[in-house]
Amino acid sequence: MDIVLPKRSPLRKRLWMGAAALGVLALIFGLSRLKPAAPEVDRQSLLLDRVQEGAMVFQVRGTGTLVPVDVRMITAQVPCKVERILLFPGTEVREDSIIAELSSPELQQSAQDAFWSLKRAESDYSVSALNQKGTVASARAAEKEAAATLKAYQKLFKEGLQSESDVLRANAKYEDCAARLATEEARMALFEGRGGQLAPARAALEQARAQYALKQAQTASLHVRAGMAGMLQQVPLQVGQQLAPGANLAKVAKPMPLKAELKVSETQAKDIQVGQAVAVDTRNGIVQGRVIRIDPSVQNGTVTVDASLEGALPKGARPDLSVEGIIELDHADRAIKVGRPVQAQSFATLSLFKLSPDGREATRIKVRLGRASVSTIEVLEGLHPGDQVILSDTSAWDGVDRIRIH
Incomplete structure (x- = not known):
């Protein structure tokens, strides 16, 4: 016997379908609002440090070698x-x-040429000197003869045996001879003198001597x-x-004394000044010193800094020994500081993971940094003394803001 089922109302059917759709949509929306599960990280694999407040020394590190002074x-x-x-x-x-x-055959030939040029210059100077001396002697003799003649004429004129015109002519000749002698003596003084304007012969001789001395020095080299x-x-x-x-x-x-030649990154070398203290680690002891020179140029991203070494050197210190130097730039009596995170730079803003009070979770926060040192860095904003942060590389969790630590 067939049983007749009651027909469902179309409106009721549509209501049931709408309710089911709304439920599915609500479930999808709720799932989309759920945060992804925080990844778990082993505490032993993390480098942690606690923010502190106190005195801070600002330093930069450089590596290099010991070199002779x-x-x-x-x-x-x-x-x-x-x-x-x-x-x-x-x-x-x-x-x-x-x-x-x-050996240099060309130099030997030019040295011979310089030698004979010097001999010619000496000969020319000697001849010129003799000629000038002869001219002076001749002018001196003429002046003496004119003086004697003038004196005799003046005596005869007083006795009435010589005319006045003869005396005047004798006097004019004497004055001419005296002026000629003075001119030649002045020329001789200029010729022989080494100061002021030299005579051509003297200048040629000095030039030949200098050229020959140069060739001798080059030959000796x-x-x-x-x-x-x-x-x-x-x-x-x-x-x-x-x-x-x-x-x-x-x-x-010379094996001693030595200095340290350090290579410092150009981004860290801007605050280095001559006279700052340096601690040089020779791997067998630390030697104190001072910055004595800063290279003005940058090579391969580094600046060369020379540091003196004060005091006795450790055993094994020798030229070309690899060393490490820490240069003290400045210090602050009071600063908030933390260990230097990976890739942290001075006056930069970066994100760090800050641990919860119980140490089981870490949340990403923004931190503004100040001046950096070798292993620590100044904190300006974002952290307070007592906070604990992760210093190691956290690039593997760039997509999350929270991690769990076990």
């Missing part, structure tokens, strides 16, 4: 060729020690001498090598 670079003066190398790096040398021998007592550090030569003027021949340095 007294260094002499020997360079070629003329085009030459390497004939022999007598000493090699690591050898102790005296001032007159010969490091290498060079073909025997490459150390020039100072110390240690021979470099001899970048090969037998038979052709060298141009200015080429490096050798480097000689």
Whole structure:
């Protein structure tokens, strides 16, 4: 027997469908409002530090080497060729020690030419001097003869044996001879003098002497001498090598005293000044010193800073030893500070994870930083003494504002 089912009302059916749709929409909206679960991080993998308040020393770090203070670079003066190398790096040398021998046929020829030019200039000067002396002697004799004649005429004139016109002519001749003698003596003084304007012969002689002295010095430089007592550090030569003027021949340095040559990042070097204290770590002890020079140029993103070394050096301190220097820039009696986070820069704003009081969670906050030191940095806004933050790299959680710590 068939049972007739009652027909449902279309309105009731539509109401049920609308309610179901609203429920689905409400569920989707609620799920979208849920925050993603905070990632969990192992506490042992984090670098944590607590914000403190107190005195703070602002420092910058630089790495470099120990270098000698007294260094002499020997360079070629003329085009030459390497004939022999007598000493090699690591050898102790005296001032007159010969490091290498060079040759230059062109220099030998020009030295001979300078020698004969000097001889010609000396000969010309001697001849000119003799001629001038002869001229002075002749003028002096003429002046004496004119003076004697004038004196005799004046005596005869008084006795009435000579006319007045003869006396006047004798006097005029005497004055002419005296003026000529004075002129020649002045010319002789100018000729022989070394100050003021020199005579052409004297100038030519002095020029020839200077040229010959230069060629002698250049010839002597073909025997490459150390020039100072110390240690021979470099001899970048090969037998038979052709060298141009200015080429490096050798480097000689005194083993002591030493200085530290530090490389400091250009962004941190702006506050360094001559006279600031430096602690130089030689890996076998720390030596105190002072900044004595700051290179005005930047090379490969760093500035070279020279630091003196005061006091006794630790054992093993020698040229080219790798060292680390910490330069003290300034200090503050009272500042809020924290360990320097990864990639933190002076006067920057960055986000850090601040731990909750129970240490189980960390929330991202904005922090404004001040001056930086080697391992600490000043906090201007965002943190207070006693707060604990994460200093290690948190780039793996850039997309979240909260992490759980276990």
